[in-house]
Amino acid sequence: MERRTDIGPPHYTKFLPPVIQKNYGKWKYHEGVRPGVMVHVAESGDKLYTIRAASPRLLSVQKIRQYCDLADKYCDGYLRFTSRNNVEFLTTKEENIEPLIAELEALGHPVGGVGRSISNIVHTQGWVHCHSAATDASGIVKSVMDDLIDYFTGKKEVPGKLRIALACCLNMCGAVHCSDIAILGIHRRPPKVMANLSQMCEIPNVVAACPTAAIRPAKVDGKDTVEIIEEQCMYCANCFSVCPALPMADAELDGVSIWVGGKVSNARSQPMFSKLAVPYLPNNPPRWPEVVQTVRKIVEIWVEHAEPDERMGEMIQRIGWPRFFRLAGIQFSKEHIDDYRYAALSLKRTAQLHQS
């Protein structure tokens, strides 16, 4: 057989259920049906029900086949995944909804995440697959979502959408930099310079990799290597990405920081970056209780104070950062004050101030 290359992905139309093929581009509106389920109504009057179920994203082929069984049974053999890694079952038959949900729940995949709710946590590899990780991803996600499950399933009501993301290092695979709540793995020790560095890496590349010019060429025992000016290192690990001979991980100092108030949608307010809330929490596997509690606390503040469809960042702008820190019981510290490139613009350059 000829080796085929550059064929690209299958054409998407092959994978669209007939009701979508028919009504493609001709949807009229959608409505919530119950938590985790919505219906889209087409101009033709056709209806498409979507049942969204939680997924850990890390899926075994066994589980995928189970999804397939359900899709074959209830959805004519079609299903999809969402941009937040949930799985969606699509059916035109309203009567399929309840049995499908029952089976999904039996399988351990609660239904929810639609409309005003807390959806899946977008996350990354962590200790499961990445060399760069300062924390695990899946373990924290599991622990946090176990705790927030009622906000996913709709058992508890929330004022709007809240997006949580996790990245296990500053590379921030995913959208940690723009999430309502972001959990970020962090190193807090400068890289160790391995003895064989010059065999593994080009020194000028390594020096150039550092955004804060913390790396200098050096000689040790007559061998070319680099040295790290520790005060200038802010632990970004870019040097490690460029050169494996500069490991960053540290069992005691690595951990997690918590960020709040980012968003990407353009609704009402413009997209915003996430801002530092908690500079450091320890790695405490398997259930990272400090992280779980902090996230819950922040979620609860939002649930209590946000107006309808108000995102975390919008709410904080309205009630003020001083109040947010007070409510969350977080100590404001030097770390919270920006000292990087756009630091000037992060200062309170107005007399508009929440005094209470």
Added chain:
Amino acid sequence: MERRTDIGPPHYTKFLPPVIQKNYGKWKYHEGVRPGVMVHVAESGDKLYTIRAASPRLLSVQKIRQYCDLADKYCDGYLRFTSRNNVEFLTTKEENIEPLIAELEALGHPVGGVGRSISNIVHTQGWVHCHSAATDASGIVKSVMDDLIDYFTGKKEVPGKLRIALACCLNMCGAVHCSDIAILGIHRRPPKVMANLSQMCEIPNVVAACPTAAIRPAKVDGKDTVEIIEEQCMYCANCFSVCPALPMADAELDGVSIWVGGKVSNARSQPMFSKLAVPYLPNNPPRWPEVVQTVRKIVEIWVEHAEPDERMGEMIQRIGWPRFFRLAGIQFSKEHIDDYRYAALSLKRTAQLHQS
């Protein structure tokens, strides 16, 4: 007589009219009386009328004495100047208002600038006194205010306050960087290096003065001097401030740029910097018609489109920069796009966009 030093200014209380001394800190409210006149009412019921008259700021002692004559006649010998260099006559006698105004107008000092109006232009020295000037100050101010006089006197109504400022070079003495409309003198030629530079200035200081590192030490005919990397010069004249042997002025290339949308008050919106509207207009003394017309055009856009008490920058945010440029008939160009330190943040980083 002993030489007195460090005595500081006279104590302000000596200069306060009795009604102010009595009601100091006990004013209750104010109201407009007629254009250029307001009344402040104290808790005691006392009333203080303020009549504000235009001033060119550059005043002869003769004129100041004429002011004094009027103040003696109508205001018990008290008067003040404002933070925008207008002169204010303060009286408790309502009946003094009209005759005072008549005399002020006869003297060539129209009354106005209170409340919703265009007040005096805060400005600087220009060719009258400064070595750094890329344009004149007083001449442009006079020309622009002659043209806008009806907005000062209240003959024409305006939606709110509009603050115009002028600075004759990038040092921006005044508040050009935060004004609704700012007129800014600009050089557009790199400094000339005078032959005697090393006698007049310390070369390391000169080199260090340049924010864009456009100045390099050099030798010419064996003499120490500097050279200017022309492409790196953005004509800020900081080098000239540090070293007189680097003159910037150029009869043909100097001129004026126009900026819009700045403010300092914290009402509604936070303080904002002025933004570039017109990158260059020629120096065309004595009446700078291009500048006068451009300012008028911008004022008219504001008068037509602003909501009550909406400042220029607030209005533009609402109607969009594309529309502003269209209305003003200004060609948007590369110069308008920031390329300095915070350039990244000046880009349109949202899908929120005025499409029409």
Added chain:
Amino acid sequence: MAEGKKYETPKLDELEKGAWPSFVKEIKAAAQKSPMAAALLGQLEQSYNEKIGHWKHGGIVGVVGYGGGVIGRYSDLGDKYPEVAHFHTIRINHPAGWFYTTEALRGLCDIWEEHGSGLTNMHGSTGDIIFLGTTTDQLEKVFSKLTALGFDLGGSGSDVRTPSCCNGMARCEWACYDTMKVCYNLTMAFQDEIHRPAFPYKFKMKMAGCPNDCVAAIARADLSIIGTWKDEIQQDDELIKKFADEGLDIQRQIVSRCPTRCMDWDGKKLTINNENCVKCMFCINSMPRALAPGKERGAMVLLGAKAPIVQGAQLSSVLIPFIDLEDEESWNDLKQLLENIWEVWCEEGKNRERVGEFALRVGFGNFLEAIGLEPTPEMVAYPRDNPYVFYQTAKKE
């Protein structure tokens, strides 16, 4: 494959409890058949005990003729967990919109059960199907079976990364252009650029059908295409009144939160000054069916988003305020623009410098000039607020 060695995993076992689906259960399920998955459990448990990861970089691995699509990964405990000594992932270009038939999915499962750990990510953060963990010798086999099934690898390294999009017209009434079509067409147009890294750094593309941006395009893609419209919001006054009657406080909840305050509500009728509407979607989101995007629909193209490495995170910013994307011409314009961008960036970009960082380093105005676009006020949030202008004309005079 046979079942592998079993490890005690008391820490991980904790994560089988609780209501959220458990990734540990998934690994255990895979471990039923895959010794790799079993070893992964062992190494992961050790990480949980030691609070440190055990993966390291290694040599570049891949399939013949491709430079991207596989992430080489090695255990630093290879002696202890030999099954995961090599544990590469394969990135497979997902179908636009992440729709599948069960048939296709089962095909993928079969391949991966035979040639890898049986563990996947559905999906990776860029959008790919991730096959999580295999050895170098399996790569070609996986590849040939994948292509037989109609799938191909996605991007990795300094290439075009697998484009992704929201489900757009497939299921959303707000899609202003056909995201899935554009995503597919761009993917096909740039197969070479996806498979053979030749850029200074990665280049991502994401398409969202409207400003809600359900794929986070503005935050995560070097090229972000976001749907919008030019004309008036479609408005059904009857249905609006219904929302009001049902208790929506239109004044407080909608009108006074419009970013440009371009709406008025007199208690009965909603009036939108569409000239000042910035198409934020908020009012439409809040009253679906009663309000809808206009009829003159299309997209805007933005450039430059990225995560913090190296110079700091960026959001994409407007490059083309409005493009139709339906006709041939606008489609060619878009492709031409991309080629211009890559040409300039490849020529002058530094190693590991994303295109957004590059454009800022050379100056956004200069960048526009180099790629042949006229500057327009739509590209800026505000014109420059500093007087440090490199007046070019003057220099030439």
Added chain:
Amino acid sequence: MAEGKKYETPKLDELEKGAWPSFVKEIKAAAQKSPMAAALLGQLEQSYNEKIGHWKHGGIVGVVGYGGGVIGRYSDLGDKYPEVAHFHTIRINHPAGWFYTTEALRGLCDIWEEHGSGLTNMHGSTGDIIFLGTTTDQLEKVFSKLTALGFDLGGSGSDVRTPSCCNGMARCEWACYDTMKVCYNLTMAFQDEIHRPAFPYKFKMKMAGCPNDCVAAIARADLSIIGTWKDEIQQDDELIKKFADEGLDIQRQIVSRCPTRCMDWDGKKLTINNENCVKCMFCINSMPRALAPGKERGAMVLLGAKAPIVQGAQLSSVLIPFIDLEDEESWNDLKQLLENIWEVWCEEGKNRERVGEFALRVGFGNFLEAIGLEPTPEMVAYPRDNPYVFYQTAKKE
């Protein structure tokens, strides 16, 4: 002095026309008595013809024992206009709030008619009385007469510049602290720092009685003191209704423009959620008397504003969110803070580096530490949005 040489000034004469008061008329008036003013007309006309200025720097001039207060200025056409070959300005510290008796003003006029050009600026942009143009030999004479009249020089060069303030409690119902008193007291407390430049660069102070900031303190002063309050806005519902009855659209014009949307208007009653009020003054400005600042009044202290030279313009940012400024203690706190700031800045600031640029260069957090202030969230618009944190604690561990 006798009348000087007369110059033809056709260009300048144009500027005698028109409704706005003419500076040319002022110079001509002065020229009646002052040959300097007459020569100024000549040189200025030449500038108008040539489109170029004719002043140059020169040696530092001043009065004995002072380093500031006089700006030396020389004509580069000294041969042609010998009367303005030397044409220095004198900066005189104005009385706080710019209030005068005619007696004091006449005294100033007499001095300047005798010893200078007879031309002034009432006032300079920093706030000083500017005596525009005299020769070096006149400086001491002017100075001794000024002090006899009770006036003193203002700042210039790298010193504390003449502090200025809005008229505050003298005439404004919104003044939240006594701006004129604070201005005067600071001026008197730092006479030495005003008169003898010893800083890396200039240091300006401005006081505004409320967030309307009628002296542009936040834009123009290294130290900006701006009045504010802590408690609830004072509210008179009757008067509010009157505004509504008289046609003010309270919902659209006021409530929906409140920056934190903390007001509600039900058509009859205005409800302010004062906890979320950021004291912007807008609603108060719009309904004077009906609304007024609260009763627990004071000020906030902000640091760092400046024009663009050298690193770009800055606005001041919050240093002390609230300070009473009435009692001795808070007054001492403020003075102590200033001294701490100057000490650190003098120690580590570079030549021509304003304190705001300095604080940013060393990092605002480090700067706070150095001056002995605890960081608080009131100091930031938002906490850092990049992960580039120099974790200090970790290093010490």
